Amino acid sequence: MTCTVNNDIDLSWKMVQKQFPATQNLKTSDQSALLRNFMLKLWQIEPILDNIFNAEKYMNMDEEGFENLIVPFYEGAFLEGQKMSRGEIMRIFQPFWEFYYLKMVMPIVELDLEKAELMSIIWLLFFDNCYTNISPECQEMCRNIKKVILRELKNYQMDRDFDQMRFLDTVETLEIIDKGEKKFLEEMMICEMNHVRIHDDFKAILEENRS
Template sequence: RNMTSTSCHVCGAPEVEPHFGGVSCRACAAFFRRYFHSKKSVISCTCQIRYQNSHPCRECRIQKCFEAGMNPEKVQVKREKHPKKLKMELAHASLSSASSSQSPPSLPISPLPYHIVSRNNSTISYIVSTWGEVQDKRSVLYKKRFDDLTYYEACVASKIDSEIMWNVCEYIFPQIQSLSNLDKNAVLRNFSPKWSLLASSIDFERNCHLYEDVVTVDDYLDMIVKFYSGSMYGDNKISPKEILRVFEPFLTYYGVVLVLPMNAKMFNSIEYMALAMLLLFDGAHANISADCSKMCHDIKNVILRELRDYYIDNGVDEMRFFETIDTVNHVEKGESKFIEELLACELHNVHIHEDYRLILHEQKF
């Protein structure tokens, strides 16, 4: 691969800076730092046994760092202020050999998976504290049961929730601030339905107390009728029986096929954040520019590498990586069901937000 003087001398990525005596991107600088802070024993090159077209192994990457002029003597001694805090720093690593197909128990919780310097050069500690504030903001959106809202109000809450996530990502990936408003809005429109499905799993346990009095099937069906009938225009309401016939299968699908299985996987906050960002930065989003698509694709690759490295560094079975990525596919299938629900809402005069109407009319499939 040809690399210009403005490209990382290790991986070829743009937006380079001087690091440790060489010139590299922040991802490779973070990898170089972590390599000399890691207590792992040195392993041999694994490039020959890795997947076709995958990235270089850990040992080959460190050799490229040396060739780029990076000097381990310039790496600061690791601080011990928070010795047990899990950190996911931008890195590039190989998958470990499969040892078991059984998923491990839930990993220790760490609020954010990325050690990327934000636009104000803050540390990972700042990003961690920001995520705590973000969760507080999100909790304000979901203090009511869904049948105490209208469909329109639920759309607005999901839209605000998506924008909160975008604001977090601007600190982690400051390059997204260069996107046009058209691209940003298109990305958020594409992300919002998928995020609402993933967030339902994230918030499942926290919101359970809101539904303590829903103990029978009839209680559940009454909620559905109340939610959709309260969202219909004026005198154009359909009967409770018709509401259940049309809309109950959608909510049952979301709960049984998506939310409960995701919740059963016991993802921690790092995994949920990785999933959210993989859904947000999808280069296949509808109605985005070629430049935006490429940026999303590049960021998505960073997230995948970061997630792999997190599992490897913490000795997690590699099958957990595939299980996590497979969840993205399930959520995307759920998005198709979500589009069907929007169509049903249009046909039965359910008041939806204009952004959701745009989602419905964009050529996605």
């Protein structure tokens, strides 16, 4: 299951530097750590965005469609001789998917956020300064950038006469996604216990985030 590619990382970092020039002076180790930390958050963000931009598809999805969404995600990823039946996959992994959908995806979808607000959330997640694998200088830079993002987010919402609670609701999505990330780590542990093949690069990221 999944892997990171150096070219993708280089491309991602160029985009970050273009948007936030202050990041150009970061050590290579900090750059890599920020991207690795963001990988797990990205796995939470993607289904949220997919649901927002394909709302009708998910709204009309029946039980069979839900199963056809889940099962292929794991089929083909099992170690040789350890393949599970569709029923076993659903029994073990469906509760995780239901959690993501009901507890993470839908609460954020229902906020009906605009693209600029969603982008603010993504950048706030990227510049998370709570990790211990980044230097104090990087932590300070992240704190400062987050302050700027929050200020711009608030100004954006005020310019559109949004309710003041919208800002708090938007920021609260960070906690919702954090809970999703913790659940995702649990799921990956269950994957390993059930012989689902996980790429070494991604496994290293998981181990780093568990420590």
